[in-house]
Amino acid sequence: MRVVFAGTPAPAVPALQALIDSDRHEVAAVVTRPDAPxxxxxxxxxxxxxxxxxEHGIxxxxxxxxxxxxxxxxxxxxxPDCCPVVAYGALLREEALAIPRHGWINLHFSLLPAWRGAAPVQAAIRHGDEITGASTFRIVRELDAGPVFGVVTEQIRATDTAGELLERLSISGAGLLVATxxxxxxxxxxxEEQPADGVSYAPKVTVEDAKVDFTAPAAAVDRLIRAVTPEPGAWAWLGEERFKLGPVTITDEQLPPGRIxxxxxRxxxxxxxTAVxxxxxxxAGKKRMAATDWARGTRIEQGDKLQ
Structure with missing residues (x-):
């Protein structure tokens, strides 16, 4: 099959590589977002x-x-006979959708109709889903609502960040896309048409969405931080200084919300x-460091709080 592949970020690379390596499909061209500074x-x-x-002269x-x-x-x-899509990042209108005879087939990193939208992996982790996956579907005008060809499932591990989970899904999803x-x-x-029940949406995660609320339960704090790691990165204020935070570990200790x-x-x-x-x-402007090293350099005082 003669295809034109549409995609932009690193999670789309395994799918393109799998199509390049396939004996049955010819990647005639690639569509991607314009070069960026x-x-x-x-x-x-x-x-x-x-x-x-x-690299491949495409x-x-x-x-x-x-x-x-x-x-x-x-x-x-x-x-092209078909246009496979993985995280292209731009809206496809009717004029483009009508060109390939087999349409545009999207690889989406959720089990549709759950988590339609730009950030399905982040949403699955933040909401405490135990299982997620990837789906291939035919693109229609409505967001991520087209009929589904196939799915693969993936367990969400207790320590998964969005980056780690997306990396696994990009590999298993690449195989699904080629098989589709x-x-x-x-x-x-x-x-097959998606069921009407179970529809949920995962909009793009903003920097403000990644601010940690330490009045939330420890499990919610843990999930939020993992969901926004590595991008855009969880953060909080200590006084007038803003810090980014990596994944945390839930403990049995008791402290007032935000108290350090x-x-x-540790x-x-x-x-x-409970505390994390x-x-x-x-x-800001510095490299990541172990929390104990940061605390020593910051000189945490009694009563200090992350907010």
Missing amino acids: AGRGRKLVRSPVGALAD EVLTPAKASDPEFLARLREID LDGVEDGSVRA EAEKR VLVGTGT ALGQVQA
């Missing part, structure tokens, strides 16, 4: 998907919008239930 020099940098395509299309006439004309010239395209090509798979207690081998912070032990802390 990065690093201290703010130099333009190719997306991870675009960089992989460059044509890279970077329209500012997927509705750009030049992009649509080029897509029609390529004449195999089945679409030979007619062995059919898409620095011990020789740093405790109170929550709405901080893992790593990062001050």
